[in-house]
Amino acid sequence: MLRTIALTFLNEFRLLVQDRVGLFMLLLAPLVIIAVAGFSLGNLYGARMTAHTYTLPLVDDDHGAVARAIAAALADESAVTVVRVANLDRARVIVSDRDRAPLAIVIPAGTTADLAAGRDAHILLYVDPIKRLEISAIEFRIADLCRRVTAGAQAEVRARLADGSADLRARLSRISADLEALHSGIADYQRQLTNARSSAEGQLQTQIRRQMRSTIDALRAQTQAAVQRSVEQARATITSQLAARRDAISAVTIYLVALQASERDFDRWFTALKAAAGSHAGAIPPPPAFPPPPTPAALAELAKPIDLAFTAPPIPIPAASNAVPAGAITIKLPPPPPALPVPQLRADLEALAPPALPVIPGTLGWTERPVSGANANVNSFDQYVPGFGITFLLIGMLLGISLGLIDERDWGTLARLRVSGAPLSGTLIGKLLARFVVGLLQMVVLFAIGYALFGVSLGRSPAMLLMPAAAISFAAAAFGLIIACVARTHDSVMPFGTVVAMTMSAIGGCWWPLDFEPWWMRDFAQFLPTTWTMLAFNNLMIRDLPPISALWPSLATITLGIVFLAVGLFGASRLYD
Amino acid sequence: MPPLSAPALDCFSPSPPRSGKLVSVPTGVALLEATGLRKSYGSHLVLDGVSLAVSAGEIVGLLGPNGAGKTTTLSLLATLIEPDSGTVRIAGAIPSRRHRALRRRLGFVPQAIALYPSLSGFRNLELFARLHGISRLKARSESMRVLEEVGLAERAHDPVAVLSGGMQRRLNLACGLVHRPDLLLLDEPTVGVDPQSREQILQTVRRAAEAGAAVVFSTHYMEEVERICGRALLIDRGKAVAAGTIAELIALGGGLPLMELTFQDPAPPAWCDGLAGITQVAAPRNHGKIALQLESFALVSSILERARAAGAHVLEFHVHSPNLSDAFIALTGHALRDPIASSH
Structure with a gap:
């Protein structure tokens, strides 16, 4: 078994070596494909583009600052050659006919105006959908360009706003200073007024008190005089009345004294009687008769009330009591208010009227459209x-x-x-x-x-x-x-x-x-x-x-x-x- | 007997046709005439001065071992390749690539199975018939005719790939015959076929010749040449070594019985010295084979006796009447089926 495996193994290698073309292709085929794919897709992975430039037809329907800025910025791009063309049709021809023209740039009329008016504006990119990578590369640049244009416009406005803000701050600072001065003046004036009032109050009170005192003194003197006169009059009246009464009373007093003496005589008598009458005291005769009492008239006289009613003489009121004599009271007026910076403040405030604020420019963007009218996606x-x-x-x-x-x-x-x-x-x-x-x-x-x-x-x-x-x-x-x-x-x-x-x-x-x-x-x-x-x-x-x-x-x-x-x-x- | 020397070949002229008719070639006139064909590939000389002539109705064998130059010769005759020198004339004209009408008279049966494997035999035949300028209807009828002829009518619509090797060979032959060529070039049409198919192929070839076609039959089977060819050209290592009728060629080999012996080990030197009536016609070759020409069949026992006496162990021996193979051995010193030396 092992021998079979070994022999087959070796034989396969012999066959492989014999098939030199196949062996060669084992390496060449993948190398060729690797090279083609590597070179082809190298750009996707950031390989450096060659020195060839893109041709970008530019249609300027705006004729404004934005168009000039875009054209100038693209002119600085080494990888881009801008070709100004009159209209979109010409731009379409260039994009369609040239390999290296992936898109056309159209700056619509009113782009600058729109941006200046704070509205978003879009430049139009008429793209050849096939040249996606180039489009992306160009769009990347154009996006950056749009950001720069937008940022430039906004920076300009920001600068103007900053200037306005600084001016406003200066005005406000001045107003603040004015207000501060005003506040300080008012405070001083208030203090002066307070002081003046306090002083006036003191003076007034002193003067009133003095005047009142003099008036009271005068009234008191007049009253005392009147009272004195009334008292004198009353005393005279009473004295006269009392003299009558004293006479009556003297008669009564005499009587009473006589009575008192009679009473004492009677007492003694009676005592003696009683003592003498011994057992016959009862048989003592009535006590002696007492002097007669004062006459009823005399008693009526005594009972007669003293006529205290007398007509008090009118107390004379000094004329001075009715009115403060002129110049009696003098109040020192406070000092005139200080010269407040009101006119300056008014001017500053008028200057503070909201200035014409600069419009914040809109955002410049881009919109992609297919150059041929097909779907861009x-x-x-x-x-x-x-x-x-x-x-x-x-x-x-x-x-x-x-x-x-x-x-x-x-x-x-x-x-x-x-x-x-x-x-x-x-x-x-x-x-x-x-x-x-x-x-x-x-x-x-x-x-x-x-x-x-x-x-x-x-x-x-x-x-x-x-x-x-x-x-x-x-x-x-x-x-x-x-x-x-x-x-x-x-x-x-x-x-x-x-x-x-x-x-x-x-x-x-x-x-x-x-x-x-x-x-x-x-x-x-x-x-x-x-x-x-x-x-x-x-x-x-x-x-x-x-x-x-x-x-x-x-x-x-x-x-x-x-x-x-x-x-x-x-x-x-x-x-x- | 000394080895035979190569005979002169300039006598290889066409013989009268046995039968059939030709439209444009008068009877007895060579339909195919090739003279002094020479072809080399780089420094390798493949064919060196071969000449050949075939008349209508005649089958000429091209006999030689593998690598002898038979296929190159046929390719030259079929105008598939250009000779370095020499000329090929068909019906008296030198065929060129633009000579379409002339080439349409050729029927070529290559050694390979030159068929479309996925197509049926019928479709193959129809295609080649039509390419030879035959109309559609006639092409179909001719295709069926030739399929009948080679015994494949029942398999006419089977894809070639599913046919047996013998059937494919027959179909291969049929494709060369479907347009009824005047000149039929067969490059070893029976290689690797079973006896039945071989027989059918030979019969078909014979019928084609009988119908008037001039046939060049390339093979290394001498018995096929002996059976169907009137004349033959023996070719070896790019050179024509003999040409003539079969009988003439056999005669070139001495006309005596031949005995081939195979020893277990190389025969001892001079083992048969002193034996009368024998001639060694080929030097001892590998595997200890030798060939002896015998004056009489009676010498066989003496030879075997002598070999045994010399201590040589004879593995096998063959004795046969003289034939083309003997002539080839006599002329070239090696057998028809011996592989060609690497120097070739």
Whole structure:
């Protein structure tokens, strides 16, 4: 068992070594594909672009500062050449005709005015949807440019605002100072007024008090005099009345004294009597009679109330009590208010009236539009259905034709055909024609399926797709003949044909848009039928251009096909005839 | 008997046809005439001065071992390749690639199965018939005719790939006959086929000749040449070594019985010295093989006795009447089926 394994293992290596073409292709095939893919997609990963410049047609309908700024900024871009054109139609022609013109810039009328008025404005980018990578690169620059323009305009306004703000701040500072001074003056004045009031109040109180005192003193003196006079009068009255009363009272008093003496005599008598009467005191006679009481008149006199009612003489009120004598009270007026900065403040305040504020500029942006009027959002299948259709058409053609020819040679049918008198060229062309029809049908079916499943665009005239399809079928068939001349064995045809087909497809823009590739590769791609065919398909399907747009690319493909056919027939006649 | 020297070849002229008719070539006139064909690939001389003439209705064998130059000769005759020197004339005209009408008179059956494997035999035949300028209807009828002729009518619509090797050989032959060629070039048409198919192929070839076709039959089977060819050209290492009728060629080999012995070990030197009536016609070759020409079949026992006496162990031996193979051995010193030396 182990021996079998070992021997088989070694034998396989012997066979591999014998198959030098296959062995070579084991390395060459991946290297070729790696190189093609690496160079093609290098730009996606940031590889440096070559020194070629983009051509950007510029339509200036604005004629304003924005347009000038954009043009000036683009002029500074080393990778961009700006071509001023009169109108969009001319710009469309440039974008459509030149590989290195991925988009046209249109600055609409009123862009500057819109921005100045604070409205957002958009410059229009009429893009060729196929040149996506270049568009992105340019749009990146234009986005930066828009930001710079917007930022410049806004910076200018900010500067003006800053100036206005500084002026306002100065005015406000002055007003603040004015107000401060006003406030200070008012405070001083208030203090002065307070002081004045306090002083006035003091003076007033002093003067009033003094005046009141003098008035009161005068009134008191007058009152006292009047009272004194009234008292004197009353005293006189009372004295007179009291004299009468004193007389009455003296009579009473005398009586009372007499009474009192009689009472005392009576008491003594009575006492003596009683003492004398001993047991007969009862039998003592009545006490002696008392003097008679004062007469009723005298008593009435006594009972008579003193007439206190007297008419008080009017108390004379000094005239001075009715009015403050002039000049009696003097109040010192406060000082006049200080000269407040009111006029300046008024002027400043008037100056503070809201100035005409500068308008903040709007934002400058960009809007992408397809140059041909097609949808700018490309359906990826519009690229991949024709792209990979061509790839597999090529593989089928290159392998089919070359292997078929080698088979015929190996089988001997080719010799038999030749002996039959059939010209080799006729035989070969017949073979190519059959493959051409198959390839054409293959493309038709692929497009039909692509349309049904993936919604690929068939352009304005689906029938026109037949032209590039036929052209690439023809060119591929012719190139298959060349492959059959170069690779003369099955072992070499498979890897060689596959690598050639894949390389032609990759470089020709079948796998990714051509603008992914560096310029040198694009220049080389001009010699490949895949490039022209993809251009035709892209024109019809993605750019939605009129059918005529596929004519020249298809003719270029056919021309290359004719060259391939001539070379292939020449080579085949040398090899097989 | 000393080895035979190569005969003069300028006498290889066409013989009258046995039967059939030709439209454009008068009877007895060579339909195919090749003179002094010389071809080399680089420094390798493949063919050196071969001449050949074939008349209508005649089958001429091209006999030689593998690598002798038969296929190159046929390719030159079929105008598939150009000779370095020499001329090929068909019906008196030198065929060129543009001489389509003339080439259509050729029927070429290459050694390989030159058929489209995925197509049916009928479709293959129809295609080649039409390529030879036959109308569609006639091509179909002719295809069926030739399929009948080679015994494949029942398998007419089977893909070639599913047919047996013998059937494919027959179909390969049929494709060369479908347009009724005036000149039929057969390059080893019986290689690797079963006896039944071989027989059918030989019969078909014979019928074609009988119908008037001039046939060049390349093979390394001498018995096939002996059976169907009126004349033959022996070719070895690119050179024509003999030409003539079968009888003439056999005579060139001495016309005596031949004995081939195979020893286990190389025979001792001079082991047969002294034996009368025998001639060694080929030096001892590998595998201890030698060939002796006998004056009489009666010498066989004496030879075997002598060998045993010399201590040589004979593995096998063959004794046969003189034939083309003997003539070839006599002329070239090696057998028809011996591989060509690497120097060739």
